Every structure is written in C-alpha cells, then in structure tokens.
Amino acid sequence: DAKTTQPPSMDCAEGRAANLPCNHSTISGNEYVYWYRQIHSQGPQYIIHGLKNNETNEMASLIITEDRKSSTLILPHATLRDTAVYYCIVRVNQAGTALIFGKGTTLSVSS
Amino acid sequence: GAVVSQHPSWVICKSGTSVKIECRSLDFQATTMFWYRQFPKQSLMLMATSNEGSKATYEQGVEKDKFLINHASLTLSTLTVTSAHPEDSSFYICSAAGPFSYEQYFGPGTRLTVT
Numbered sequence: 001d002a003k004t005t006q007p008p009s010m011d012c013a014e015g016r017a018a019n020l021p022c023n024h025s026t027i028s029g030n031e032y033v034y035w036y037r038q039i040h041s042q043g044p045q046y047i048i049h050g051l052k053n054n055e056t057n058e059m060a061s062l063i064i065t066e067d068r069k070s071s072t073l074i075l076p077h078a079t080l081r082d083t084a085v086y087y088c089i090v091r092v093n094q095a096g097t098a099l100i101f102g103k104g105t106t107l108s109v110s111s
Numbered sequence: 112g113a114v115v116s117q118h119p120s121w122v123i124c125k126s127g128t129s130v131k132i133e134c135r136s137l138d139f140q141a142t143t144m145f146w147y148r149q150f151p152k153q154s155l156m157l158m159a160t161s162n163e164g165s166k167a168t169y170e171q172g173v174e175k176d177k178f179l180i181n182h183a184s185l186t187l188s189t190l191t192v193t194s195a196h197p198e199d200s201s202f203y204i205c206s207a208a209g210p211f212s213y214e215q216y217f218g219p220g221t222r223l224t225v226t
Contacts, residue, residue, distance in 0.1 A: 043115075043204050043217035044155065087154070093213040096143045096162065099206070101155040 003027070004088045006105045012082075014111045018075040022088030025069040030092050033064060034099065035073045037084040044087065044101075047073065078109045113139045115207050117218035124195055124225055132190045132221045134205030140185035141207035145215065146178075149202040161188055195225045 005023040012018040024033065034049040048055055048062045050071075055062045061074040075082055087104040091097055114137040124130045134144060143162050147155040159180050161167035167180035179191040188207075192199055202222055206215040 038155075041202070041220065041222070043117075043206075043219045045217070046214065085154075095208065095210065095213065096160065097213075098145050098157050098160055099215055100157060101147075103154050 003090050003100070004102050006086070006088055006102065008103065009106045009108070012075075012078045012107060012109050014080060014109055015077055018078040018082065018107055018109070020073040020075075020086050020088075020105050020107065021070065022073070023070045024088070024090045027068050027090050028092075031090045032093055033062065033068075033071050034089045034091065035060070035062065036087045036089065036099070036101075037082075038087070038104075039081075039084045047086075078107075080109050080111065083107060083109045113137075113207070113209070113214075113216040115141075115205065115216045115218040117203075117205055117221050119221060120219065121222040122224070124223070126196055126225055127194055129191055129193045130195055130223060132192075132203055132205075132223070134188045134190070134207065134218055136186050136207045136216070139207075139209050139216075141188070142185065142210040143208045144182055144188040145206045145208075146180060146188075146190050147204045147206070149204060149220075155204060158190075192223065195223070197225045199223065200225045 035047040036044040038044045050062045064071045085104040116135045118133045146158045149155045158173045159167045159169045161180050161182040169175045182188040204220045206217040
C-alpha cells in the first residue's frame, strides 16, 4: 500500500508559488519526508527532506504539519523548467534502504 | 552533489538477445546500488538492491535469472537483461548510496527498446 497520497496533477503560472500537498497519515516517528522530482525522461532529482521541522534550501521549502500527517512542498517562484512529476516519499534514514516511489503529482508550469 | 552515470543512455536490441547496462558512481564509493524500472506514464518500480560483493536482493515478481545484477566494485554495478523480449522495453534507472549516506543519487536512466 502507498504510504503517501498526492493529487495526480496541478497547474501553476510562471512566477507564482507552487504548493504541492502530500498526505502521509500513517507516518512513523522515525520516518522522514523526502521530495524528489523527475523531469521527463531523466532520473529523479533530490529536492529536500525533513523529519518534523520546516526546512528550506535553494530549491524549495518543506512545511510539515505538527502532527506530521501531511506536508507541503513550496516552490517559491515556479519557472517553466519546474514542470515535472513530484514525488513525496516517507522512509527511515537507514543505510541501504531504498526509496519507494508512489504515483506523484505532475506539475505543469505555464507562461 | 554526487554523480552517477549510466551507459548506454539508450539501446535497441532484437528479441532474444541480451543487453548490459552499466551504472557508475563517479566521485564516491557506492556500497549499495538500486535498480528501478519505469514504464511509460508510470512511476519508478524498485527491481533490486545490490550491495558490493554480495548477491542482489530482488523485489517480488522480478525474475532474478532474467535480470542479472552484478556489483563487483564500489563504483560499478551492471544490470543484464537476458533473452530480452518486447515487454522488457522500459526506462531503467539506477541509484547509488554511500556507506554512511542516507541519500540516494540517481543516474540519468537507460531507455531499452526490444524489437
């Protein structure tokens, strides 16, 4: 069974913030929330991850609710190059543990 | 970040032949490598996990005699699709992790077409 639930698709205007939601209501206390994206016909690209605190890096911000049952990935100023499939994944931080991908959200950024 | 390469980036082979795909970690030692398969308009599906110097662990439903995985060094893993058939046509992606790293670094993928 999928550990995360994401909307299948979202649209965003170029220059606006893209807010991608993810539900992970069965997340365990030692599981992290990871976000990857896959641009068409390329390998997945790491975006950000977090445990319970909000995180920010040069690509995006990750907001995790206090109960950790959901999170939101924020791309502050979406560009056309951000058009991709975004995957929200929960997993323990243990060496040798694979990332298991769900269906993800297809984000389409248009001008 | 760490770089993972795959070779070839695309390959076309005839039904019944075998094809080998290489996955290399260019600037770090990868104790664990993962192989995924992705069909059109679908998500990545984990095929197997391999640790350097030991046999790969295959996911349920993946034929280990058809998809041969070798991880003979800390920088190279290979996936050989034996007796390929058109239904094996897919996008094959590898990823690699270091011994103390929780991060997985993905290769660019290999597009296999079996005619």
